[in-house]
Amino acid sequence: MREVVLRMKEQYKYEIIKKLVDTNGNKKNAALKLHCTIRTVNRLILLYQNEGKEGFIHKNRNRKPSTTIPEDTRRKVIDLYRTKYHDANFTHFSELLLKNENISVSDSTIKKWLFDEGILSPKARKKTIKKMKSILSEHKKRSNSKKELVKIEEKLERLDRSDAHPRRPRCAYFGELIQMDASPHLWFGDTISHLHLAIDDATGMIVGAYFDRQETLNAYYQITYQILTAYGIPAKFFTDRRTVFEYKRKNASSDEEDTFTQFSYACHQLGIELECSSVPQAKGRVERLNQTLQSRLPIELRLAGISTIEEANEFLNSYIKEFNDMFSLPLNNTKTVFEKQPENTKINQILAVLSTRKIDNGHCIRYKNKYYIPVTKNGIRTYLKKGTTAMVIESFEGSLYVNILDQLFVMVKIPEHEELSKTFDVQYEKPKQRKYYIPPMSHPWKHASYLNYVAKQKHRMNGANV
Numbered sequence: 001m002r003e004v005v006l007r008m009k010e011q012y013k014y015e016i017i018k019k020l021v022d023t024n025g026n027k028k029n030a031a032l033k034l035h036c037t038i039r040t041v042n043r044l045i046l047l048y049q050n051e052g053k054e055g056f057i058h059k060n061r062n063r064k065p066s067t068t069i070p071e072d073t074r075r076k077v078i079d080l081y082r083t084k085y086h087d088a089n090f091t092h093f094s095e096l097l098l099k100n101e102n103i104s105v106s107d108s109t110i111k112k113w114l115f116d117e118g119i120l121s122p123k124a125r126k127k128t129i130k131k132m133k134s135i136l137s138e139h140k141k142r143s144n145s146k147k148e149l150v151k152i153e154e155k156l157e158r159l160d161r162s163d164a165h166p167r168r169p170r171c172a173y174f175g176e177l178i179q180m181d182a183s184p185h186l187w188f189g190d191t192i193s194h195l196h197l198a199i200d201d202a203t204g205m206i207v208g209a210y211f212d213r214q215e216t217l218n219a220y221y222q223i224t225y226q227i228l229t230a231y232g233i234p235a236k237f238f239t240d241r242r243t244v245f246e247y248k249r250k251n252a253s254s255d256e257e258d259t260f261t262q263f264s265y266a267c268h269q270l271g272i273e274l275e276c277s278s279v280p281q282a283k284g285r286v287e288r289l290n291q292t293l294q295s296r297l298p299i300e301l302r303l304a305g306i307s308t309i310e311e312a313n314e315f316l317n318s319y320i321k322e323f324n325d326m327f328s329l330p331l332n333n334t335k336t337v338f339e340k341q342p343e344n345t346k347i348n349q350i351l352a353v354l355s356t357r358k359i360d361n362g363h364c365i366r367y368k369n370k371y372y373i374p375v376t377k378n379g380i381r382t383y384l385k386k387g388t389t390a391m392v393i394e395s396f397e398g399s400l401y402v403n404i405l406d407q408l409f410v411m412v413k414i415p416e417h418e419e420l421s422k423t424f425d426v427q428y429e430k431p432k433q434r435k436y437y438i439p440p441m442s443h444p445w446k447h448a449s450y451l452n453y454v455a456k457q458k459h460r461m462n463g464a465n466v
Contacts, residue, residue, distance in 0.1 A: 004053045014056045017044045069105065074113055077105060081114060088299050089123040090114070100303070122295055168284065170202050174331060175234040175338035177201040178227065179286035180208075182215040185294050188301045188312060195293065198223045199286050201238075202335075205328035206289070206320050207231060211312045217244050217262055221351045221396060224266070228347050232338035236273040238283050262353055265453055269350045269444045271339070292327075350444050351396035359388040364414060365402060367392050374402050374409035379433040382409060391447045401438070403447050410436040 006014060013034060020030045020041070031041050047055040080101065085093050094107040111121065120132055143149055171177045179201060182194045196219040198208035207230065208223030227234060244263055267274045280287050300319060306312050342350075357365045363383040364371045374382040374390075384404065391403040392411070400411035443449055 004057070006053070006056055007058075010056045010058065013044065014048075014053060017041075017048045017056075021045060021048060069109070073103065073105070077103065077110065078113060078117055081110075081119070084303075085299060087122060087295070089295050090121045092296050092299070096299070096303075170204075172202065172335070173235075174200055174202050174205075174336040175231065177236050177238055178207060178234045179283045180220065180223070180237055180239045181283065181286040181290065182212075182219070183290040183294065184215075185298070187211070187298055188306045193309060193312075194219070195290075195297075196220060196223050197286055197289060197293070198227060199289050201285055203329045203331055204285070205324050205331070209316045209320050211309045211316070213309065215242065215244060217353070220244050220263060221266075225347060225351060225396065228270075228342060229344070232341045233270050234272060235337050236275065237267060238275050238277070240280070240283070241276045241278045261454055261457055264457075265354070265444075265450065266350050266352075268453060270342070296323075345439065346442075348396045349439065349442055352444065353394040354445075354450055355392050357390050357392050357402075359384045359386055359390060359404075361386045365390055365392060365411065367400070367411070371414040372400065372402075372411035373414055374404060375412045375436060376409060377436050377438045379435055381412075389447075391445075391450065393445055401445070403441075403445055406441060406446060406448075408438050408441055408445065410438060 016030055016033055019025060020027065027038050027041050031038050034041065034044075077097065080097070081088070081093060085096055088096065090107045090110045094105060094110055097103040097105060114120070115128075115132070118132070118136070120128060124132075140149060177200075178198050180196070180198045182196045184192050184194050187193050187195060191213075194212050194215050196208075196210045196212065196215070197206065199205065200207050208226040210219045210222040210226075212219040264274050277283065297319070301312060301315065304315055306315055355367075357367065359365060362371070363386075364373050366372075374384065376382060382404075388404060393401040393403060395401065402409050402411050
């Protein structure tokens with residue numbers, strides 16, 4: 001006869017009922033001791049008389065619950081994380097499993113499974129990391145295999161993490177403060193690229209995103225364009241002091257290289273306050289967003305087969321909407337301080353790069369190692385005196401204009417060689433005189449206004465980084 005082993009509560013119940021039956025005791029006292037009714041005591045007496053001690057063993061002992069996830073699914077989830085979804089945090093991994101693999105498993109279950117395999121989330125808490133270190137240290141003491149020791153050392157090295165940014169209250173209104181930054185990372189492929197981001201402080205909504213090879217003025221113009229066309233003019237931009245927003249020295253080689261002046265002049269024309277800080281914690285909202293996207297976005301880009309910047313920027317259009325639906329706070333349209341969206345023509349004029357040039361002795365302007373000649377809207381070339389001051393305007397869409405004595409001209413490129421010879425080519429036709437569109441003169445393109453703004457800049461007056 002096999003030995004019957006009862007657990008503590010089962011043993012206590014068995015002893016009470018056995019004594020009650022053997023001594024023909026008081027059922028009310030037994031019910032008080034067991035915290036049950038007399039009816040339940042009668043059922044336990046019948047159970048003892050029919051099955052004996054075995055009857056007090058819980059019937060679900062050693063049986064798996066009906067909600068238990070099959071072992072095959074568990075192994076498949078672990079293998080998918082190691083091979084396909086590595087480096088994803090567990091919440092994101094759970095979402096990807098449901099979205100791509102049709103496997104519904106909670107992030108807490110995934111955490112337990114992977115923890116048993118010695119795998120931690122990239123976003124694991126300090127308490128969890130400490131617990132894993134303790135377990136690995138114990139394994140290290142007991143291990144005699146060199147290969148196993150090397151693996152344990154590698155896992156311990158990967159458990160280092162950086163501190164989070166401190167919290168601060170959100171702004172009250174949508175559009176009150178837009179934080180901007182660029183995050184260099186291996187987003188796709190083997191080359192580091194820069195993801196330029198703009199996030200609204202009040203709602204946590206991403207209002208602009210753009211990939212570029214470096215942190216550039218063009219990329220920040222692109223996300224500013226996205227903000228202006230989608231929402232309107234915000235009250236304030238908050239940025240760091242690197243690259244585009246850095247103060248250049250007084251003896252900068254050319255005006256267009258002083259990107260701080262270019263971007264700040266555009267903000268000045270739009271009425272947007274621009275504030276810069278060299279302290280990352282001051283703009284913790286966008287810094288935290290960088291961490292979140294560095295954890296999630298590379299996996300999404302890899303699964304989508306993205307390999308170029310153009311494809312990545314196209315992918316952002318759909319991904320940012322999905323990200324905002326998941327993480328941003330509900331938008332209250334009555335609590336917005338965005339001003340009316342400007343017309344595309346005005347945006348094209350304001351988000352421009354302005355630089356000063358001189359007419360050379362060939363009546364041309366040299367710009368980006370190419371030569372251009374001023375042309376009127378009727379296609380007539382204009383020949384001006386050598387040394388005449390001109391302000392070259394590269395609009396947001398890429399068109400080139402020049403402001404000379406507050407009159408706008410189109411800049412037409414001078415080719416190095418003629419395509420056809422008038423003398424030797426039979427198919428030569430005299431080029432027709434074409435007409436060009438020249439926008440009306442506006443305040444952002446007035447030379448005097450721009451020079452006055454530049455002269456008032458602190459870094460121009462002090463001549464050093466400040």
